[in-house]
Amino acid sequence: MRILLLEDETTLRENLTDRLRAEGFVVDAVGDGIEGAYFATEYPLDLAIVDLGLPGKSGLEVVRELRRAEKRYPVLILTARDHWQDKVEALDSGADDYLTKPFRTEELIARVHALVRRAGGHASSALQFGPLRINLSSRKVSLADQPLDLTQFEYKLLEYFVLHPDQVLSKLQLNEHLYEDDADPESNVIEVILGRLRRKLDPDGNWKPIQTLRGQGYRFSPGGP
C-alpha cells in the first residue's frame, strides 16, 4: 500500500513516516503543497494523508486538484481546526475522512486501515475467502482455522491482492504499490515472494487462489479461476 504523507511540520512528518513504514506501508513524505500536488496526481497511490496548512499550495487545493485529475484513492485530512464548518469544507472538496490535531498516532493508523479497507469495498476488517481468514486490523491470517505465519512482505502482498480481488495486477503495479522508490523494478523479488505466498496459502496445490495471466500479471480469485 503506497501512501502520500503531505505534512510540513518536520518532526510530525518524520514520526508518522516511521510509524507508517513500521505498519508495512510504502510512504512518500512531502513537506510542501506544490510538490505534494505533483505526487498526488502523478504517483500510483493507495491513500493520501494531507495536512491543510501547507506552504506553496493549501491542502484543500491539493485535494481538489487530485480529484479533478480523477484520482479515486481515499484522502485523510489532518488539521488543527475542529469546527464542522472546516470539516464540511474539507470533506466536500473531496476528502474522505478528517483527523483533528493533536491526535494519537494509533488513531491515525486505525483511520488509514479503515479507509484502505473501505476503498477495497469491505465493510468489516475480518475477511474470509474460502479457507483463508484475514483480519486487516490485527493483521492475523489463518488458513483452515490454523494460524498462518507470514513475513511482513508476504502479508503486504496478500493484503494488496485481497483489497483488489478479481483484478489483474501487473508486476509493475505491484512493485509501485509495495516498494519504495529506490527498489529495482527489474528485480524478480515479487515472483519469489509470490511463490512463497502461494505455497503457504495452498500447500496442497488444489485451491490456486492467485492465478498468473501470462504477459499481463496476477489475479486474486479466491473462488478459483
Added chain:
Amino acid sequence: MTNPRKPPSLLFRLSLSALLAVLLAMALIGLSVDRAYRAAEQTALRERLESAVFAVLAGLEVDPGGRLAWEGAPADSRLTQPQSGLYAGVNSANDAWYSPSSIGIEIPVAQRAMPRGSERFETPDGNLPWYVYRIGLGWETSGGDIVDLSVWAAEAPARIAQSLASFRGDLWRWLGLAAVVLLVAQMLLLFQPLQILRRVAGEVRDIEGGEREQISGRYPRELTPLTENLNALLKTERANVEQYHRALGDLAHSLKTPLAVLNSQLDGGERIGKADLREAVAQMQARIRSELDRAARSGRRTMLPRLAVGPLAEPVVRSLRKLYPDVRFELRLEPLLRANVAERDLMEILGNLLENAAKYGRSEVRMSLETDASSGRRSGLRIIVDDDGPGLDDARFGEMLKRGVRGDEIAEGQGLGLSIVQRIVESYHGEIRASASALGGLRVEVELKPS
C-alpha cells in the same frame, strides 16, 4: 491597494446643485422681467405715437379741394426737428403731408388708405423698419365736404432699442449680484452642518487614537442615531477585547500548571515517564479545548443574518454520509427554510448532533428542520435528530451535556459533541431536550430562538 476615485465631497455636491438652482432661477426671473419691460415699452411707444397723431390733427387744415396744410404750433418739438426719430404724415386722396422732422428721409411708410374710423399699430418687420401707428378718419372741410384722411406717426426703433439695452444691462447686473449673494449665503449655511460632521469625525479619530472612550459631544437630532450606534458598537467592541484578553490570560495560566509539573521533573533529573508525559499533554489539550469552547460561546449573538438553511444542512449531511458510510442519513426540511443564525453555529450544531446520532445509532439517522413559529418576525429554528441506537435516560443525557465542561476531563469522544451543542444553544437562549425516538433510539430536539 486599489485607488477608486473618491466620491465628490458633500460641500462640492451641495454647492454645485445650489449653483445650478440659482442660475436657473435667475434666468427665469431675468427673462420674465425682460418680457414685461418690453411690453411696457411698446405700450408707452404706442401712446407716444397716438399723441403725435393727435398733435398733427390739431394743426391740420384741409381746404375744400382736399389740399392739406399744417400750421399748428408743434406740440412735440421732435416733429419739427429734422431727423429726430419721430415722424408723422397725413394722406388724402390727392395730397400728402409729412412732418418737418422727415426732411431728407425717405419715408418707408406705405401710403395706405385707412377705412374711416380704423386704427392700426405696426411693429418693425422685414419691409417696415419703423413702429407705425395710423388711423383713418373723415374730415369735414370748411366747405362742408367730408374728405377721407389717413394720419400716421412713426418712430425708428433706435430709441426703444437703446432704452431696452440699458435696462437689460442693469437687470442682468443686479441679477448677477443677487446670484452671488445667494450662493455665498448658501455656502455659509452649508458650512455649519458640515462643520458638525467634521466634529464627529474628529471625535472618532480621537477614539481611534485612544484619546477618548466614546462620542460625547451633543449633536443635532438627525445625527444621534449615528453617534448612539457608534457608541454602542464601541462598547461591544471593548467588551469583546476584554473578553479575549481574559480568555488568553486564562489559557496561558491554565497551561502553566502542567508545564510546571513537566519542568520540575526535568529539573529533578528523573526520567519522565511516558504516562506522566501523556497526562500532562492530555491536561493541556483539555484546557485548550475548554478555553476555545468558552471563547466561542461568549461571542455575542446580535444582528444575525437570515440564512437559507438548506444549502448549509445539505453539505453537512453529505459529509456525515462520507464519514459513516454504513449509516443511512435522512434529511427533512422545507425547501425555502430560513433562520436567523450564524452559519458557523448552525453547521456546528448539525454536525455534532448528526455525528452523535451516527455513533450511537445502528443504521439510521433522521434529521428534520423547521421554523420555530413561536418566535415572531425573526425566525428561530427547530432541529430534531432521531437515531435507532440504544437511547439514553434523562440522567445520562444531562451528564452528557455537562461533559467537556470540566477541564480536568479528557474530552475526546463520547458526548463531547452534545456539550458543544449545549453551549451554542445557550448563547441563543435556546433549549435542548432528549426523548425516546420513534426509530427506537434517542431523539434530540434543539430549539434556537433568535435574539
